[in-house]
Amino acid sequence: MQLTCFIRYQIDPFQREAFAAYARNWARIIPRCGGHLLGYFLPHEGSNDIAWGLIGFDSLAAYESYRARLRADPEGRENFALAQRERFILREERTFCEGLVPTLGLPPSR
Template sequence: MNLTCFIRYQIDPFQREAFQAYAEHWGRIIPRCGGHLLGYFLPHEGSNDIAWGLIGFDGLAAYEAYRARLKADPEGRENFQRAQRGRFILREERSFCEGVPGTLNLQPR
C-alpha cells in the first residue's frame, strides 16, 4: 500500500453503538470495492467523540477506482444513508498519507 486514507469522524458520543454498526458494515463493503481496510477505531479514553477509519490503497488511481465502485455498490449506498438517517456522524475529515519505508509492519527482532 502506497497511500492511506485517514478518516477522522466526530461522532455523537451517545450513539457510539450506531457508529460501531456503521463501521462493521464497511468491513464487508470496503474490501469488496478494492480498499485495504486497516480498521475502524472508536474512542476509548480521552475524547469521547472522535473515531477513525484507515483504508489503504496502492495509489491515487486505485483510490479513484475504489470511489467509483463504492458509489455503485448498493450496500455501500445504504450504509451512507444509514449514517445520514441516524445523524451519528457530526463531522468527517479525510487526510491522505504515504507510509515511511522502514517503519511499516515491523516485527520484533
C-alpha cells in the same frame, strides 16, 4: 500499499454503538470495492467523540476507482444513507498519507 486514507470522524458519543455498526458494515463493503481496510477505531480513553477509519490504496488512481465502485455498490449506498438518517457522524475529514516503508509494521523488540 502506497497511500493510506485516514478518516477522522467526530461522532455523537451517545450513538457510539450506531457508529460501531456502521464501521462493521464497511468491513464487508470496503474490501469488495477495492480498498485495503486497515481498521476502524472507536474512542476508548480521553476524547469520547473522535473515531478513525484507515483504508489503504496502491495509488490515488486506485482510490478514485474504489470511490466509483463504492458509489455503485448497493450496500455501500445504504450504509451512507444510514449515517445520514441516524446522524451519528457530526463531522468527517480525510487525509492521505504515504507510509514510510522501513517504519511500517515493526514488531516490538524483546
